[in-house]
Amino acid sequence: MKGSEILLESLKREGVKVIFGYPGGQVLPIFDSLYDSDIQFILTRHEQGAAHAADGYARATGKVGVCLATSGPGATNLVTGIANAYMDSIPMVAITGQVKSFLIGNDAFQEADVTGITRPITKHNYLVKDVKDLARIIREAFYIASTGRPGPVLVDIPSDIQLADTEFNWPENIQMRSYNPTYFGHPGQIKKAAKLIAGAKKPIIYAGGGVISSGAHRELKMLAEKINAPLTWTLMGIGAFPATHELSLGMLGMHGTAYANHAIMESDLIIAVGARFDDRVTGRLDAFAPDALVIHIDIDPSSISKNVSVHVPIVGDAKNILTELLKDIKKTPDTNDWLKRIEGWKKKYPLAYKDDGKLKPQYVVEQIYEVTKGDAIITTEVGQNQMWAAQWYKYTQPRTFISSGGLGTMGFGLPAAMGVKMGCPDKTVFDIAGDGSIQMNIQELGTCVANKINVKVAILNNGYLGMVRQWQELFYKRRYSYVGITSPDFVKLAESYGAVGIRVTKKEEVRPALEKTIAVENTVLIDFRVEPEENVFPMVPAGQAINQFIGGLA
C-alpha cells in the first residue's frame, strides 16, 4: 500500500467521516487517494477555515476533527486554528504535507519547519520519516488527541513518504510508556472533598470546559442538586449546566453576572470541575475568594495550584470523579441562607440592558433564543458579539455554545459553524458575529454555499471593533484609535456568494428576519445594524477583584 492510502485507511479506521482542507503540491498523493475514498472532503477557501471547521466539528460532536493542508504556507495557515484548539483543549488531528524527506532543511519550495512551528501549540506532533511508522503514528495521534486533556496533534508527512510502498499494519493496541493519563480520582482525596462539602456553609460549584469534554454534565447536575449549591460556569463551561435551572448563576469573571462574582467572592468552598482559574475568571488573584477552600477536579495536574492554591486536588476524569464523589457525600450542607443571600444579589443586580426601542445587540441574541426555542447550536466570533452570545442566550445542553475561549480568535465563528453543521446536520447553527470578526474569514461563505452547509450568520454590525472601542471608551478617554471599521454591503456580498442576505435596521424587523432565516434552506447572512456604542456590562476592569464592577448595573 502507498503511504497516502495507508493514511486514508488509518483515518477510516479511526472513524473519520469528514476532512476539511486545501490541496497543494506536497499533498498531491493524498488527494489522489481521496479521489477514490468514501471519506468526505470539504474544500475550504483558506486553510485557517479548515482548522476552525475541524475544531468546530470536534466541539459539537466530541469526535476528533481532522484538517489537511499542504506544506509551507498551507501548514502555516493552519497555525492559528491549531493554537485555538490547543488553548481550548479540543481534540483535533492536523495533517500536513512536507517537502520530500531528502529536501528537508534545504529551503525547498514551500518548505517550513512545521513540527518546529507547531511544537508549542500542539499536544504532540510528528514528522513521519519512514512509511512503516505511518499507521502507528496516525493511531497514536488520534489516541493522544482524544484522551487525557484533549488537544490538537499534527502529523507532517513528506510527499515521498506518501508515495512509498509498504504493507499496511494497523496496531490494535497502543503502547506508550511515556503517556498514561489518570482517569480515576484518588479515593482518599474524594472522601476529603465529601467531608469539606458536608461542612460548608457557602459552597459554590465552578464548572469549566472539562465538564463538557468529559461528558460529566449529568453528574454535575446531580451534584448541584444533591448538595443544593449554586453553580457558575466559565465561557468554556457554557452548556455544562442548564441556564434555566434555579441553581444557575450564569457565567462568572470579567463579563460574568454580578451575582456569580459576588457569590464566588463570598463563598467558603469552591468546587472547581474542569476549570483552570484563568485570569479572565479570577480577576486580581490575591483578592480572589479570600475565604474559600478549594476542591479542584481536573484531568491535567498542571492546572492544579497553577493560579489559585488548592486544598483538595483530585486529578482524573470529571465524570468518574463526580460519580464517586456523589456516592461519598453522605451529609449535605444546609445552604438555605446562602441561597437566600444569592437571591438578594440576583434581585439587586440582574443581568440587564436598556431596552429603549432601539436595535440592541442583546435583543437580537434573545430573539435568536426565542425563535430557535433554545435548540440551536451557537458559534461566536470574538469580542462583544461573543459576550452577548454568552450572556443573552440560555444554553441548556452541552456542546451547543462553540466559542474561542483561550486564544480569543476573531474569525473563528463562521468556519466553526461550518464544522458544527457538518457534524450535526439536523441542527440549526447560528454564528453570532461582529462586523469586524466576520470579515476575517468571510471567504468561507463560499465553502458553505458550494457544499450546501446551511449556516446562519447574525452580524451584530455596529461599525466598530466593538470590544476594543469599549475599552478605549472606558480606559482611554474615548480616544477611538483605529476601531471604526467599514464593511462591504453584507447583503450584496451574501448574494454574490449565492447565499441569502437580509438587512435589519429596526427592532420590529428582528423577529420576522430570524423566522425567515430559519425557514430558508440556504446559508443566510443577516446584517443587524445595532446601536453603535452599546457596551458589554457588567464589566470588571482587568486586574481588579471580580466584585469591582464598572459601568451599568452593579
Added chain:
Amino acid sequence: MRHTISVLVENKFGVLARIAGLFSARGYNIASLAVSETLDPAISYMTIVVEAKDEKVLEQIKKQLNKLIDVITITDFTKKEHVDRELILAKVSYSAKDKTKLENIFNKYVGKIIQRKGDIAIIEAVGDNQQIRSLLEELNKFGIQELVRTGKLAIGAIGDASQGDTLRRF
C-alpha cells in the same frame, strides 16, 4: 533557588527542542543542561538545573515537563539523596614557578593537567558545585584564559530507587 532535576525521555529527534521550548515558552530559566543516551539507546537522560523562585514554580516546571508526551519520568533531586558532579576544562596560565602551587590545587580537587604548551596548560577537573566553584576561585589567581563546563550530572544515591529502577523496568 536552583534545583536539580533529571528527566528520562524517549530518544527521538526533536525531544531536546521540546524541552528547551517548554522552558522558554513558560519563562523558566535553565542554569545548566546535560543530555546523553542511557544504557537503553531508546532512552536519553537529561540532568537539568533550573532556577525556580519558589516551590510553586518548581511544581509547575515538573508538571509541565510531565505533560510532554516524550517525557517518561522526572526525578526532583531537591529533597533526595544524590550525587552530582560537573566536569570542567580550562586553559590556565602555567609558569614553572607556579608548578607546585598548581599541583597542590589539583591534589586538593580532582584535577589534572592534560596538555601543556609554553606557559599555558589545559586542565580538567571534576567535582560538585561547591568544589568547582572553589577550584575556579583558586585558579583565577593564576589567570583562566578559557573555560568550558559540562553542566551538572546527577544520579540518585545507592539504594535510592529512582531513575535506575525506571530504566530497568523498560
